[in-house]
Amino acid sequence: MADQSRLSVYLVALGAFALGMASYVTAGLIPLIEDAFNVSAATAAQLVTAFTLAYGLGSPVVVALLPGKHQRLGLLLALAVFIVANIASALATSFVSLTIWRAVAGFGAGVYLAMGIAASAAITAEAHRGKAIAIIMGGMASGTVLGVPISLLLAERFGWESAMWLISALGLIAYAGLQVKLPALPSAPTLSLVRKLAILRSPHAMAILAVSLLGAIASLGMYTFIAPFMAATESGAVQSITSYLWVWGIGGVVGSFLIGPLVDRFIGPVITLAIMSLLFLALIALPFTASVHPLLTLLPIALWGAVGWALQVPQNNELVRARQAHGDGNLAVALNESSLYLGSAIGASFGGVLLTFHLPVSTLAIGAGVIAAVGAATQLIIVMHTKR
Template identity: 65%
Template sequence: MSNRSSQQLPIYLIALGAFALGMASYVTAGLIPMIESDFSVSVAIAAQLVTAFTLAYGLGSPIFVALTPPDRQRTGLLVALAVFVVANAASALAGDFNMLMLWRAVAGIGAGVYLAMGIGACAALSAADRRGKSIAIIMGGMASGVVLGVPLSLMIADQMGWQAALWLVTLLGLLAFVGLGLLLPTLPVAPSSSLRQKLAILTDGHVVTILLVSLLAAIASLGMYTFIAPLLADPNYGAVRSVTPYLWVWGIGGVLGSFLVGPVVDRVRGPVLVLAIMLILAASLFLLPAAASLDAWLAILPIVSWGAVGWALQVPQNNELIVARQAQGDGNLAIALNESALYLGSAIGAAAGGFILLLQMPTWSLAACAGTVALAGALLQVINIRRQPGWIPQAEPHH
């Protein structure tokens, strides 16, 4: 086996784990009706399983990543994956709703820590000029888990019960764990730093700006995703009966965007690429009601580009965070904080969309508000670019 292929194999195994993680993150929402009848709880209570997973993922993972010893990066990655696998198996075996809720939260922490450390491991295993492509493989794995894995596991759950979907997640996670246990080399030791030094990451203006752009992108993209059905069901915007084909198109766009952006990240300056992505995201969201009002099928064009750039964004963002914090040794923590920004943004976006509907504003205003938030992210990115003189060739300092 050549050296390059022996280095690539662990990256694909980490991506397999990310595929399982993508499934676990989004499949629970589809299982709610089955879980609700099985445990005799209301929809509102069953839906809290999603909240438990996402809150634990978003809030718990940065804490556990920060506590991982710098010389135990490989062990930390494997332990996080093991926790994720065990928690999904325990969820499938849970005979009591409160235990199921607890295990979904544990699975969320394992997932968040695994993804942050997995992206960090990929960066460590890749040459600088191939790092973007490696991160894209991981993010593409996660996107595929959402787009392909979730419908597949829901079909299995329909035939064999909701537990079957979680057993499939467990099996895929276990395969990734065994493969990584055998093939993942020892990872470079990160520079040692105290918890206080790690908290100083939040005083790094460059990092905070990157995280804010991710937050605004998630509010716009994932927030609007929650309300794609009410927009397209509106008689003025297609009167669509089933939104499923449009969700598939969004997801397929996401998988393509995640994978295709990798080689671009290694050629185009990250901050400039992020600006372009934010502008395309804003334009796609603004165009969505206009396209849908002409013809429901025309809406596919802005939806596919929105899905592609929404998912693609995290590849250059994670790459920039690794570059920004590599010397301090807390690149993994920066990535975990970025994941937290995405989950927080998704929650804010969903709440804001609900508020817009509560005010009985026209449905087009959902897309218009989402587009405006994406545009605010693009403006913030312009400030980010201008603040970094090294990124603009003519502005390099003279010695």
């Protein structure tokens, strides 16, 4: 990568770091927000729902409506909206206004990440595109693993608003850098909304999105229940899952960064097939390692985190490669990111149903593994079709 392109990618990744913090920190702030606005935990949790729904459902609509000749402006505007929304969140004087601004932040975050990945792909040589996308996804993973604990420590000392101020400050640094260093982006073809939505009729694109959805159901869905899984008697009755969460997160950071060179060197669909197969093995192994000793689960948890986060690098790269010539590469990436949030919601609901029937917690991991296996089988079909 040329120096200016490389710096631009790292600046996009810095914005993604702030986005990762914003996506996951609210859950940890719920007790402080309860006290600040005198609301219940269930009500405070709706802040997470507002952010994720706006991110997952709203961002593809915005990206689809964005004119192709304003890609750079769209990226910067989305980041600006994200920054303003986080500043307004910190200044909110009522829970209703806070909820509205979290939804606005979700819109900005979703559009920014989709546009950022597409922009980085556009200014990077194809031979290094996988590495560029990996840097951005690694930035988001790092924001989740490293940024969230830091912002929560700050919130405990200076109030929940301080977490929002930190996210805003990081976003401002990324914005200032991109305003100066991000080169002009090639204009995408001017397409009508109907033409852009033609992606929904593309079997190849929809198959890629289906694998992303299945991967998210398995990986993020199971992550929702890692605490009850490890706390169960059959898993060793672990009292604190902090170390397990750290291992999962660190695995995610490592996997996000290491997958880039592999994507640039090997065929993308084959890499995805390997990832989905490893995800299946990691999830299926959880109940067996836990039954021997809880600490043994750190091995499949690390692998699970690594491949779960790494999955989106070859997926986004393949979508950009397949759809860029059609003028809807940005929309393809936005739809892929939406599939993550939709998959997380489906996985959480599916796991909740299993627990409602009082099934053993091992059923959660086995069920997630089966879904990953279905994703691997789907990807195998894609690989065979690609070879033909």
